[in-house]
Amino acid sequence: MHETDMTKALILTVKDWYESQLEKPKIEKIHLIVGQFTCVEPVSLQFAFEVQTRNTFLAEVELVIKDIPLVAFCHTCQQEYKPEIGLQYSCPDCNSPMEDIRSGRELKIDRIEYSSVNTYENVSL
Amino acid sequence: MHQTFDAALELNLLHANQEGANHNREHFDKWGISCFNIMSSPGAGKTVLLEKTLAALQDKLSMAVIEGDMTTELDADRLRQYNVPVIPINTGRSCHLDSKMVAGGIHTLEHEYNPQEIDLVLVENVGNLVCPAEFEVGEHAKVALLSITEGEDKPLKYPVMFQEADCLLITKTDLAPYLDIDLDRIAQNVRQMNPNVTIISVSAKTGDGLEVWFNWIQNQVSTLTLCH
Ligand SMILES: Nc1nc2c(ncn2[C@@H]2O[C@H](COP(=O)(O)OP(=O)(O)OP(=O)(O)O)[C@@H](O)[C@H]2O)c(=O)[nH]1
Ligand SMILES: [Mg+2]
Ligand SMILES: [Zn+2]
Ligand SMILES: [Zn+2]
Numbered sequence: 398m399h400e401t402d403m404t405k406a407l408i409l410t411v412k413d414w415y416e417s418q419l420e421k422p423k424i425e426k427i428h429l430i431v432g433q434f435t436c437v438e439p440v441s442l443q444f445a446f447e448v449q450t451r452n453t454f455l456a457e458v459e460l461v462i463k464d465i466p467l468v469a470f471c472h473t474c475q476q477e478y479k480p481e482i483g484l485q486y487s488c489p490d491c492n493s494p495m496e497d498i499r500s501g502r503e504l505k506i507d508r509i510e511y512s513s514v515n516t517y518e519n520v521s522l
Numbered sequence: 523m524h525q526t527f528d529a530a531l532e533l534n535l536l537h538a539n540q541e542g543a544n545h546n547r548e549h550f551d552k553w554g555i556s557c558f559n560i561m562s563s564p565g566a567g568k569t570v571l572l573e574k575t576l577a578a579l580q581d582k583l584s585m586a587v588i589e590g591d592m593t594t595e596l597d598a599d600r601l602r603q604y605n606v607p608v609i610p611i612n613t614g615r616s617c618h619l620d621s622k623m624v625a626g627g628i629h630t631l632e633h634e635y636n637p638q639e640i641d642l643v644l645v646e647n648v649g650n651l652v653c654p655a656e657f658e659v660g661e662h663a664k665v666a667l668l669s670i671t672e673g674e675d676k677p678l679k680y681p682v683m684f685q686e687a688d689c690l691l692i693t694k695t696d697l698a699p700y701l702d703i704d705l706d707r708i709a710q711n712v713r714q715m716n717p718n719v720t721i722i723s724v725s726a727k728t729g730d731g732l733e734v735w736f737n738w739i740q741n742q743v744s745t746l747t748l749c750h
Pocket of ligand 3: 400402616617618653654
């Protein structure tokens, strides 16, 4: 459900980028980075993206999602560890709480792959 | 074969929402308003807590509510009897509030009320344990509720909201005698991922712990007012 809203946010962001381009490119792929410590489920995101982009300037564009695991850094042990989502977040060696998340919170559009100028002039969303 | 190019955006997916949230916060700051975003699963007790809070603090603080629970107007109606501005937001079928919806509420606040005179805006988010935490609305603090009927493991299963919360209210403690629940375990589970969170156990029914919550609010508001 919330993936629908995430997708709206994604489309708006890409649309902003698209409109800032002088020559409207043809977008081919959108690369996303999605951390595991977010509320986003990649499969639902794919589905929502496909549905919401039908008949828009993003129709047929491929969404490539890279999953990033949750990695935390324990300052007591001076080492990284991978918390087990749903089970345990504190350090498995010393039990210190998870304070320093090094990765897993990402929700990013990494890059857009595009080719030469698009023939459509209008962005319809 | 045609040539493809790459545009490195490295842009947060929630960029637009984040900008909107920052904009909302600027409005609040300009008026000297503190804003709390109140989140929980459906039925954890947000509206009842707001009712108690409005009743107890109305002589001390000038408050307003932005009510995101719009499946019905029931929650907003319950709150209106406390004579504070209650601004319902039409969330449609959305499972969380976003900064744009709250901007609509701020607009109403600006045009129909006197925001300069308000100290505190309480935002009741849509009942949902998953995504409201991901969408900032311009709040200065996040308050999460977890009712003891939900089980000790919920913070572990739905960590994002609990990890982000500035204050966690463990609610409905009056029901503890009927349940097999360990309140300390709830606190431990949350502290595993959020060691600095303020945890307050309350019962809106008996009033137990509410005084601590009211003090927390007043402390936050005075600290923020000093910063403005
Ligand atoms: N026993 C007991 N029941 C409570 C307490 N607080 C709330 N409730 C009950 O829990 C139910 C839900 O409370 P609400 O305040 O409507 O919960 P909410 O979080 O606003 O719900 P939504 O807005 O629908 O997500 C109501 O029947 C309340 O009477 C409490 O401290 N003790
Ligand atoms: Mg409610
Ligand atoms: Zn949502
Ligand atoms: Zn450690």
